[in-house]
Amino acid sequence: MGGGQAGLAVSYHLKQLGREHVIFEQAEKAGNAWRNDRWDSFTLVTPNWTIKLPGAEYDGNDPDGFLKKAEVVAYFEQYVEKFNLPVQFNTSVLEVAPLEDGKGYQVKTDGKTFQAKNVVMATGSFQKPKIPAFSADIQADISQLHSGQYRNPSQLPEGAVLVVGSAQSGMQIAEELYQSGRIVYLCTCSAPRVPRRYRGRDIFSWLLDTGFLEQTMDKLPSPKARLGGNPHLSGKKRRSLAELSSVCARRRKTSRSYGGRAKRKSYVLARLERNPCQSG
Numbered sequence: 001m002g003g004g005q006a007g008l009a010v011s012y013h014l015k016q017l018g019r020e021h022v023i024f025e026q027a028e029k030a031g032n033a034w035r036n037d038r039w040d041s042f043t044l045v046t047p048n049w050t051i052k053l054p055g056a057e058y059d060g061n062d063p064d065g066f067l068k069k070a071e072v073v074a075y076f077e078q079y080v081e082k083f084n085l086p087v088q089f090n091t092s093v094l095e096v097a098p099l100e101d102g103k104g105y106q107v108k109t110d111g112k113t114f115q116a117k118n119v120v121m122a123t124g125s126f127q128k129p130k131i132p133a134f135s136a137d138i139q140a141d142i143s144q145l146h147s148g149q150y151r152n153p154s155q156l157p158e159g160a161v162l163v164v165g166s167a168q169s170g171m172q173i174a175e176e177l178y179q180s181g182r183i184v185y186l187c188t189c190s191a192p193r194v195p196r197r198y199r200g201r202d203i204f205s206w207l208l209d210t211g212f213l214e215q216t217m218d219k220l221p222s223p224k225a226r227l228g229g230n231p232h233l234s235g236k237k238r239r240s241l242a243e244l245s246s247v248c249a250r251r252r253k254t255s256r257s258y259g260g261r262a263k264r265k266s267y268v269l270a271r272l273e274r275n276p277c278q279s280g
C-alpha cells in the first residue's frame, strides 16, 4: 500500500527476488507527496548525495546541492519507469482484513477486492494535516491554509501573515513570505535546531557518521518522537532566514537600520528562550 519512496524501495527488492507483487497508489502519478503536497519553490533539505533509493543513487554533478520539487518528482517517475515497477495508480486501499484461515489478507480497494499473502503498509507519516484546535476560533474572514495546501505568496489574500510552527515547513514558508514583502508573524515551536554546516561539513554527513540516521523506532525514547518536528534547515544556497538566530539577527538589524520601514519587519512572537536550542 502506497507508492512513495518506501513502497517503491520495497517493490525494487521484491522485483530483484522475483516475488509477485503489486503496489496500490491512490494518486494518478508517481511522486504524489512531492508533487501535490509541497509549495512551488520547495527544495529538499537533504543534500543530493543522500538520495540513495536502491539501484538509483544520485550520480549527478551537484552532490552538495538540493533537488527542486520538479526534480524530485521526475526522480520518482524515472525510478518507476527504469525498473518497470508494478504500480497500480488511481487505486485507494480502503480496508485490509485478515482472512479467516489466517493465511493472508483481504485487501479492499475503491475498485476490486484482492487477496494477498503479505501486505506492506507504506502509506507515509504526513498524509493527514495536523490542525491546532484554536484554528476553529479564528474569525471566518481570516483565511487559513495548511502548509500542505500552500503554493506561493500570491495565493494568500493581501495583508500580514501569521505562520504557526517553526519546523522545516513553517520556517521556509515564513522566509518566502517575508522575502515577498509581507509582514510575517511567526509562532515558534519546540522543533530542534541544527547548523546547516559544522566544521566545513553538511549536518547530514555528521548525522550519518554518528549513526543518528540509522536509528530505528525501538531506539527512540518513545514512538511519539518519530513525529516530532524536524530541525529547521533550508536547501536554499544563499544565507537563509530558516534559522531562528538569523531571523532574530535580521529583526534587530531591521529595527535599528530601517526603523521607519516597519512594513518590512518580520516579527518573532513567541518567547525564543523556550526553544531548547536557542542560541542567538
Ligand SMILES: Cc1cc2nc3c(=O)[nH]c(=O)nc-3n(C[C@H](O)[C@H](O)[C@H](O)COP(=O)(O)OP(=O)(O)OC[C@H]3O[C@@H](n4cnc5c(N)ncnc54)[C@H](O)[C@@H]3O)c2cc1C
Pocket (backbone or CB within 6 Å): 001, 002, 003, 004, 005, 006, 007, 024, 025, 026, 027, 031, 032, 033, 038, 043, 044, 045, 046, 091, 092, 093, 094, 122, 123, 124, 125, 126, 127, 168, 169
Ligand atoms: C514539507 C516536507 C518536507 C520534507 N522534506 C524532506 C527532505 O528534504 N528530505 C527527505 O528525505 N525527506 C523529507 N520529507 C519527508 C519525506 O517526505 C518522507 O520521509 C517520505 O515522503 C516518506 O516516504 P513514504 O514512502 O514513507 O511516504 P510518502 O512519500 O508519503 O508516500 C506514501 C504514499 O502512499 C499513498 N497512500 C496513502 N494512503 C493510501 C491508501 N489508502 N491507498 C493507496 N495509496 C495510499 C500516498 O498517496 C503516497 O503516495 C519532508 C516531508 C515534508 C512534509
